[in-house]
Amino acid sequence: MYRYDSYDQSIVDARVEEFRDQVQRRLTGALTEDQFKPLRLMNGLYLQLHAYMLRVAIPYGTLSGKQMRKLGEIAAKYDKGYGHFTTRQNLQYNWIKLADAPDILAELATVEMHAIQTSGNCIRNISSDQYAGVSADEVADPRPWAELLRQWSSFHPEFTYLPRKFKIAVIASDDDRAAMRLHDIGLKLVSKDGVIGAEVYAGGGMGRTPMVAPLIRDFVAEEEIVSYLEACLRVYNRYGRRDNKYKARIKILVHEIGVEEYKRQVEEEFAHMRELGLNPPTEELDRIRAFFANPAYETGLSEDVDRTDPAFALWVDRQVTAHKAPGYAIVNISLKPLTGIPGDASAEQIELVASLAEQYSLDELRVTHAQNLVLPHVRKADLYAIWQKLEEAGLAEANLDLITDIIACPGLDYCALANARSIPLAQKIAQRFADAERQAELGELKLKISGCINACGHHHAGHIGILGVDRKGVENFQLLLGGSGAQDASLGQITGPGFSEDGVVDAIEKVTDIYLAERTDGERFLDTYRRIGMKPFKEAIYG
Amino acid sequence: MKILTGNDLVSGDVIWWAGDGWSRQVGDSADVGDHGDDLARTEEAALRVVGAYVIDATLTDDGIRPAHIKDRIRALGPTVRPDLNLKPNDADAGNWVI
Numbered sequence: 001m002y003r004y005d006s007y008d009q010s011i012v013d014a015r016v017e018e019f020r021d022q023v024q025r026r027l028t029g030a031l032t033e034d035q036f037k038p039l040r041l042m043n044g045l046y047l048q049l050h051a052y053m054l055r056v057a058i059p060y061g062t063l064s065g066k067q068m069r070k071l072g073e074i075a076a077k078y079d080k081g082y083g084h085f086t087t088r089q090n091l092q093y094n095w096i097k098l099a100d101a102p103d104i105l106a107e108l109a110t111v112e113m114h115a116i117q118t119s120g121n122c123i124r125n126i127s128s129d130q131y132a133g134v135s136a137d138e139v140a141d142p143r144p145w146a147e148l149l150r151q152w153s154s155f156h157p158e159f160t161y162l163p164r165k166f167k168i169a170v171i172a173s174d175d176d177r178a179a180m181r182l183h184d185i186g187l188k189l190v191s192k193d194g195v196i197g198a199e200v201y202a203g204g205g206m207g208r209t210p211m212v213a214p215l216i217r218d219f220v221a222e223e224e225i226v227s228y229l230e231a232c233l234r235v236y237n238r239y240g241r242r243d244n245k246y247k248a249r250i251k252i253l254v255h256e257i258g259v260e261e262y263k264r265q266v267e268e269e270f271a272h273m274r275e276l277g278l279n280p281p282t283e284e285l286d287r288i289r290a291f292f293a294n295p296a297y298e299t300g301l302s303e304d305v306d307r308t309d310p311a312f313a314l315w316v317d318r319q320v321t322a323h324k325a326p327g328y329a330i331v332n333i334s335l336k337p338l339t340g341i342p343g344d345a346s347a348e349q350i351e352l353v354a355s356l357a358e359q360y361s362l363d364e365l366r367v368t369h370a371q372n373l374v375l376p377h378v379r380k381a382d383l384y385a386i387w388q389k390l391e392e393a394g395l396a397e398a399n400l401d402l403i404t405d406i407i408a409c410p411g412l413d414y415c416a417l418a419n420a421r422s423i424p425l426a427q428k429i430a431q432r433f434a435d436a437e438r439q440a441e442l443g444e445l446k447l448k449i450s451g452c453i454n455a456c457g458h459h460h461a462g463h464i465g466i467l468g469v470d471r472k473g474v475e476n477f478q479l480l481l482g483g484s485g486a487q488d489a490s491l492g493q494i495t496g497p498g499f500s501e502d503g504v505v506d507a508i509e510k511v512t513d514i515y516l517a518e519r520t521d522g523e524r525f526l527d528t529y530r531r532i533g534m535k536p537f538k539e540a541i542y543g
Numbered sequence: 544m545k546i547l548t549g550n551d552l553v554s555g556d557v558i559w560w561a562g563d564g565w566s567r568q569v570g571d572s573a574d575v576g577d578h579g580d581d582l583a584r585t586e587e588a589a590l591r592v593v594g595a596y597v598i599d600a601t602l603t604d605d606g607i608r609p610a611h612i613k614d615r616i617r618a619l620g621p622t623v624r625p626d627l628n629l630k631p632n633d634a635d636a637g638n639w640v641i
Contacts, residue, residue, distance in 0.1 A: 027553065029590050047594055049617055051555035080627055097554050341623055412613060413621040421616075423623045424637070473611055475641075 001064055001364060002147045002291040004112045011154070012109045015116060019043045020102035027099065042122075044115025045101050049416045052096040055118040056108060060128035060146040060170070061089030061367040065358035068365060070111045072350030078104050083350065084414075085335060085343040087407060087458055088167070089127050089367040090118060094414055116154060121162045123153035123233075127169045129177045130368040133292060134376045136324040138172040139191045144289040145198075145225060146170045148280060151288075152226050159233050163240035164248035166233070167205070170198075179369055179485030181213045182206055182461055184250045185232060190219065197221045202232055202262065203254030204489075206455035211251040212489045214259045216266065223279050230278065231269035235262065294325075295362045295377060301327020305380050312387050314436070318398040320383065323376075331361070331375040331386060332368075334397035334405065338430045341423050342408040343371035352393050360386055369458075369485075370407055370446075372400070402439040403447055403512070404430040407458050411451030411468060412475070418451035420468025420475035421501075425449055428505050433512075442512055445525045446484075461485035463526045464511065465492040466504060477504040481511065481537055482529045495538055510540040544602060546572040547579045548614065549586075549595030557617045558592060565591060568629070569618035570606040605639070615640040 004012070019039070026036040040046075044055040056071065063071075071091055075083045078100050079093040086092055096104065108114055117125045126146045133141040149168060153159065159166070169180045172189035180186035186201040197219045204213025220228045236250045239257070254262045303326065307313040321330040333353060336342050345353070353373055357365040360382045361375035368374060378386065390396040399405045406429060409415065411422030426449055433439055448462030452469075459465035465480035476498040483492030499507055512525070514537050519528045529537070546569075547560035558565040560582060562573035575582055579597030586592045599610035609615050620628025622637035630636035 027590070029588075033587065033593050047550060047555065049613070050557055050620060051550065095555070099553055412616055413623050416613075418613075421622065423621075427623070470612075475612065 001062060002059075002143075002288060008112070008151075009109075012112070012114045012116075015043070015114065016102060016105045016109050019105060023098060023102050038120070040101075041119040042116070043101070043105065044118035045096070045098075046119065047416070048094065049412075049414055049418075051094060052098055052101070053414070054093045054096045054101060054104060054115060055086070056091045056093070056113060056115050057118050057125040058090050058113075058367050059150050060126055060132065060143050061130055061369075062132075062143065063357075063365050063367065064111075065354045065363050065365070067111045067113055068354035068357060069351060070107060070113070072347045072354060074104055074107060075350060076347035082344055082346045084341075084410060085345065085367050085371050085373070087369050087371060087409070087456055088125060089130075089369055090125060091367070092410075094410075117150075119165075120160075121164050121166075122160050123149075123156065123162075123166045123168060126150050126153070127167070127178055127183070127369060129171045129173060130366040130374045131177060131321070131330060131376070132172070132366075133294075134323050134325075134328075134330055135173055135175075136322065137175060138189075140172050140189050140196050141289075141292050142170040142172040142187075142189055143292050144285060145187065145189065145222075147288050147291075148226065148285055149229070152229075152280070159237065162233070162237055163242045164245060164250075166236075166250065168229075174487060176485070176487040176489070177368070179458065179461055179489075181489040182210075182458075182485055183213065185229065186213050187225065189222075192219050195221065198225050200228065200232070202266075203251040203259070205249055205251045206458060206460045207249070208246060208453045208455075209249075209251065210455065210460040210491050211255065212491065213251075214254070216259065216263045222285070223282060224274075227273040227279050228266075228270055231266045231273050234269050235265045239265075295364075297325040297328060297377070298379070299326070301379055302381055303327060305383055309384070311391075312384055315387055315396055315398040316383060318400050318402070323378075325377075327380055329378050329380050329383060331378045331383070332400045333373040333375065333390060333395050334399055335372050335395075336399055336405050336430070337394055337397050338404060338434050339427060340394075342406050342426050345373075349393050349395055352389065352395070356386055356389060370405065372405070398436070399439060401444045401446060403433045403442050403445040403464075404439060405446070406430060407446075407448040407462070409450050409452075409457035411449075411457075415451060415456075417454055418468065419453075419470035420451050420477065422449040422451040422457055422466075422468060425466065425468070425477065425501055425504065428501065429508060432505050432509065441516070443524055445512075447508075448483075458485060459483070460491045461489070462492060463524075463529070464508060469498060471498070475501060477501065479504055479507055479511075479541070481534060482526065484526060488526075493534060495534065496542055507541045511537050514540045544574040544600050544607075545576060545579055545597050546600045546607065546609070547575045547582055547595060547597055548572075548609075548617065549583070549592035552590050552593045559618075560586075569600075569609065572600065572607050612640055
């Protein structure tokens with residue numbers, strides 16, 4: 001894992017003291033709310049429906065046990081005993097007191113964490129593949145580049161006041177586990193003639209105008225990635241619209257001027273960047289890369305897993321993924337218990353996972369954009385012990401990528417922007433499809449719920465997506481089919497008129513019935529939808 | 544009736560104007576008539592509230608009920624965490640917001 005150097009630490013420490021002074025001035029009235037709001041947002045502090053909400057950055061979703069433990073301690077000490085893992089691999093606290101915010105940031109700084117780049121029109125926290133560094137199918141570990149981009153983008157003077165927020169994802173596998181093409185810029189590391197570089201995608205995103213990012217360059221050499229992104233951002237910063245926040249994202253610019261024209265302008269700017277010689281020193285990337293070198297994996301480990309306990313065997317089959325090192329496995333921890341809240345974890349559960357990471361996963365864990373957790377380096381011999389501890393803590397649900405592994409934004413239960421509640425609907429769907437055999441029969445089925453058009457719940461990218469809207473003060477839910485955030489990225493299509501909360505659960509059941517009736521061998525729900533189209537589903541739903 | 548709500552500046556708690564100060568209980572709300580915006584400005588300047596705004600509400604047999612679901616959820620607390628809302632012993636409290 002990356003460790004702060006003295007520059008990183010001093011920047012974060014100074015930021016805490018600056019914010020402490022700003023909070024003090026707000027509490028004494030020296031700053032009005034209008035003056036204070038942009039300052040608190042730059043430190044991840046929002047005013048939400050019930051209280052202040054603090055969003056903590058988890059760069060590319062990677063945490064040490066110590067960092068995770070600190071997140072749990074903060075939940076217990078300053079919040080109401082829990083936190084919420086988000087679709088951007090971050091963590092949110094829902095009940096923060098303004099006066100406590102500087103102390104919380106100071107505690108985070110002691111474990112090399114902060115809340116910078118979690119709000120505002122800047123380059124946001126960089127996201128990545130939760131299996132980075134442990135997946136056999138990657139060309140390189142994407143995290144050194146994600147970390148390099150974190151350092152490049154932090155307080156970048158030119159990109160602190162962009163037309164709108166800007167999200168970047170970095171992956172290095174053909175399997176896209178980070179919804180890369182639904183980001184403002186997506187980087188996919190590739191190998192060309194033995195040289196590492198990146199495919200660059202620009203202009204993707206969800207929200208009210210969803211778009212899948214087109215490829216704008218098929219190869220940028222690794223040493224030039226930062227300069228190329230600088231060119232991409234410069235063109236966006238110059239021409240992105242500032243007159244209308246709903247048209248201010250880069251996807252609108254790329255769409256309006258066209259991919260070819262955007263590419264032309266970026267290439268022109270890139271040529272200029274090359275003359276300036278602003279590529280980061282190779283030594284710096286090497287320094288960062290050294291932090292992500294393979295840990296000292298044990299050799300000669302057994303591949304055997306005792307599957308005598310059927311509940312454990314079921315969990316292994318669903319939650320454990322292949323690791324690149326012999327004798328090791330990747331453990332996916334579900335934060336989707338059938339009666340729980342997607343992405344929520346109690347302080348005790350956070351502490352447990354921190355301990356498991358320290359004891360069994362070489363002191364490392366990951367947060368996924370699907371609001372689950374990952375222990376990336378687990379000896380297969382330790383799987384049963386881990387499962388037992390997860391089971392005791394209510395964290396052993398075996399539903400990865402199944403219909404109950406639902407992504408849901410906080411919705412109207414917590415969010416000031418929401419129009420409808422996402423969480424109660426997720427719970428109703430999970431209970432309707434609770435039977436494990438039924439879930440397994442349906443197979444991979446990614447269901448995603450957003451409580452408003454801003455799409456934090458990624459409903460556009462759900463095989464089944466649900467968008468909550470406000471219809472004359474009453475919650476109403478639109479149903480979408482056919483979206484994907486994976487390597488086969490696509491946007492879901494609305495089925496037709498919306499439903500009540502109970503009505504949309506019934507509609508989903510009809511949709512899955514059609515899938516089961518129409519699928520051919522090996523077809524996922526998404527495959528069947530793509531083959532037979534919307535019509536049969538629509539007929540089943542609306543008659 | 545018109546009532547005034549906002550968040551406590553220091554704690555962030557949802558609060559309701561009760562006529563002579565702020566309450567955590569929507570049921571204590573006072574009808575602010577046409578004076579809500581003036582009250583909001585005064586109370587914000589006094590650092591007692593942030594983000595204050597006037598909403599429509601009705602007086603029902605169950606007490607004061609904000610007109611919009613968003614404000615009813617603000618009044619109750621998250622419907623998915625009965626242990627954290629204002630009626631922790633009422634399993635059906637969430638239905639009040641619908």
